Amino acid sequence: MTNFIEIMSVQNARVKDWAQLLERRGREKQGKYIIEGYHLIEEALKAGAGVEVILFLLEKGYPTALASLAGEAVEWVGVSAAVLAKCSDAQTPQGVVAIVARPQLGVDELLASEYDLAVVLDGVQDPGNLGTIIRSADAVGAKAVVLGRGTVDLYNPKTIRSTMGSMYHLPIVEADLVELLPRARERGVRLVTTSLQAQGSCYDTDLRQPTWLIFGNEAKGVSAEVAALSDVQVIIPMQGKAESLNVAMAATVLLFEAARQRRV
Template identity: 40%
Template sequence: MITSVKNEKIKGLKKLHQRKYRKQMNAFLVEGEHLIEEALTSDWEVKELIVSEEVAVPDMAKHLPVTEVTKQVFKELSFTASPQGMMAVVEIKKEEAVNGEVVVLLDAVQDPGNAGTIIRTADAAGADGIILGSGCVDLYNDKVIRATQGSIFHLPIIHADLEEKLLRLKEADYRVWATALEKAENYKDLPIPQKTALIFGNEGAGVKESLLEKADERVTIPILGKAESLNVSIAAGVLLYYLKN
C-alpha cells in the first residue's frame, strides 16, 4: 500500500491531471466505478486500477494490476470533493475513421460540461462520430469524461483541422449544416439529408466565419421565449434527434 503523496508513482499519476502529460504518456485517468465499468466493457485498454484502502476491487477488474493507496493519497489523486475510492489509468486509443449518416464537428467548444454533454447526446441520438477542431477543451479532461457518462468509449472521436475535414466530407457527399443565429433557416424547414456534417461553435462566438462559408446550410433553432440563445449542448440535442429520428 502506498502511504505517501510524495511516492514517485503517485507523482506520476498526478501528472495525468495535466493535458501535456496525458499527451506525453498517452494515457488518462478515469474515476468512479461506473466510468471504469464503461471503459472495461469497451475496446479501450485499461492499464491499471488505483483503489483506496477501504474499497474492494470489483470482479470485472480483478485481472488488472492494482495499486492500493491510503484515503489521504487517493484524495490527492481524486478530481472530486467526495471520492468514490477507485480510478483507472486508460490508454489513449488510436483515432479511428469517422463516417456514417451523421457526423458532429465542434469548433472551439471550450466548456468541458458542454463538450462532454454533446458527446453523450450524440451517442444517445445515434450519431456516428465526432470531430474536435482546434480550440476545443481537451477530450481527456476529467470534467469532459464525467459529462460524457461513458459515451467517450462508445463512438469514434477524432481531432482534425475542421476546414480540411469539411472539404473531405463534402467530397464524400455530406451536406454541411452550421448552426448560426443570423442569415439562417429554421431547421424544421429543411429536408433531412442522407448524410449530414453538423457544426456547433464556440459558446460565445459561435461557428467561425470561414466554416460558415463552407456550409451548405446555416441552420437555427427558433427562440420562442425571451432567451437570447440556447446552450450549445441543448442545441445539439434538438438537431441530432431531428436528423436521426
C-alpha cells in the same frame, strides 16, 4: 482474487506520474488519462478502452465487481487515501481510479468509415457542454464526434465526468476542421451549421442524408473559416423571447430532429 501491489506514499514515482494526468500537459506527454468512479471504469472496461491500471482504496477493499470485467493485462494497485486523493480531481474521491491509454483514432480512419450522422465542434470551451453534446450524440445513435482546434480537452476530468460514460460508445476524433471538412464533403457529407442570421429552419432542412452538424464557441459561434466551408446554415425557431440556446441544447435539438427525420 487478482494479485495486486500496494502503494501507500504520495512520494512514490508512479503516483507522481499519475497525478500529472490531471493536467493536459501530463496527459499529452504520457498518452494517458485518468477516470474515476465505478460507473466510468465499468463503461471503459466494457468498451475495451485500454484500461492499464486500476487504483483502489485499500480500506474499502478489492473491487470484485470491476475485476470480473477486467482482463489479465490490467494492473491492480491498492493505495492509501492520500495517494487516491493525489490522483483525483473530485472533491470527494469515490475510492477507485483508472489509468487509461488515449485512443489513436485519426482523421483518415474517420473518413474511411461510414459516418452518416456526426457532430463537429468548433471551439466549444465548457467541459459540461462538451459532455452533454457527447451524451446527446450517443443517445440518438450518431456515429462520431469531431473536436476542432480550440475545443476543450476531452480528457479533462470535468469533461469525462459530464459524458457519463458516453465517450466510450462512439468514436471521438480531434482534427483540423479547415483540412477535414472539405475532405468530408468530397465523400458526400453535407455540412450544416447553425446561425442566428440563417433564413432556413432546421425543421425544414433535409437532415436524412449523410450530415455533419457543426456547432461553435459559446460566445462567438462557428468561426468564419469553418462557416465558409458549410453547405447550409440553419436556425432553430423559437417562440419565446430568448435570443439563443446554449450550444449543448442547440446540438441536442438538431441531433434529435435529424433522428426524427430518419425515423419518418
